[in-house]
Amino acid sequence: MSAPFVIIGAGQAAAQAAVSLRAEGYGGEIVMLGDETHLPYQRPPLSKAFLAGEMSADRLELKAPNFYPDSGIDVRLGTRAVRLLPAEKAVETDGGIRIPYERALIATGTRARALPVPGADLQGVFSIRTIDDVARFRAAAQAGAKLVIVGGGYIGLEVAAKANKMGLDVTVVEGQPRVLARVACEDISRYAAGLQLAHGVRVLTATGVATLTGTDRVSGVELSTGAVLPADLVLSAVGAVPNVELAAEAGLAIENGIKVDAAARTSDPCIFAAGDVASFPSALYGRRIRLESVQNAIDQAKAAAKSMLGGAVAYDPVPWFWSDQYDTKLQIAGLLDGFERTETEGDVAAGRFCVRYFAGERPIAVCSVNDPRSHMLARRALAAPLAQGSAA
């Protein structure tokens, strides 16, 4: 009897890979190792409806609990993979168990980047990556409390919107000259900052954080200007880092994440990787990319499952992403880094518009604000060269 397929991680990509392995007809044993104590769940609501208590935990679950035993998927929660041994084709867990594998999939995702300032370990300083993080944050987030959010990216702004609704007094501090600076053009940044200001959230841009002050508990945020913002709670939202350590220690190639090819294969023929942790070659953008999105976790995991079974796949997606802030839905199709000019269409004042991004004459991305039709059309249009390429 051959060894199982072992999936390391129990998040979005892991769950999809298990589902897809069964859908592709794999009848062998599947073992899934997850270091959290929750069955695979979706993370986007953690900074949206779930944060505000508008959604219950069971609605986060990607599959009903009985799906896994019914499908013969052995999910081992609270179990961390601590060593990957490619030469022996085995994974070691923190409980000292050695599990042999026929094929392994690494789907370990990312973790919140630590805030690199003194005081970041004080009580009252949070990041939001897991259900348990949200539970801790919610327990401390009393109405009227002063919350300082460090980082004006998607997660920072989404939490600002919900915390504002929960009655907290919110300030966002962003080091770049504008919010969403790495992921959007000035029009979108201005719009997103304006939304926060209109709801009474303070937004400080081009402002660094020097220190978090307090004895045991955080009580203030000292800015690079020397000013101190009083704070009962601080949310660190300064990005994520891929969990590559297991792969790196096993000698797998790493390049901004675990390096995989278009078939989700790592540098070891029996080990695959998918989701936030993997970087892959994009023909569409002419370089290696690593995406942190639900779209990528699902689609790359589907590709990985096929590939693990020996099927031919060439994963080369049009990336897409969304963010909900107040009543605004922001949707992004494509990647906009490297854009040279933009065209804005629609009614910015009415909050329904889209921005098209071009590198030379080539469209590379579209950001839509409350304009789902433009988003869908953009996804199709951006995919057209890929479809032509595969037909050629």
Ligand SMILES: Cc1cc2nc3c(=O)[nH]c(=O)nc-3n(C[C@H](O)[C@H](O)[C@H](O)COP(=O)(O)OP(=O)(O)OC[C@H]3O[C@@H](n4cnc5c(N)ncnc54)[C@H](O)[C@@H]3O)c2cc1C
């Ligand atoms: C607050 C928040 C909001 C988001 N909002 C959006 C959004 O609006 N739209 C969007 O497209 N994307 C959003 N994302 C991103 C999206 O959730 C991720 O891209 C997606 O979850 C990635 O899936 P994954 O399976 O690669 O990783 P994850 O879902 O993070 O799963 C990885 C799992 O592996 C576990 N693990 C790590 N190391 C080990 C180990 N050694 N042994 C065992 N288990 C291990 C981790 O604890 C985790 O449970 C959001 C993310 C967060 C945190």
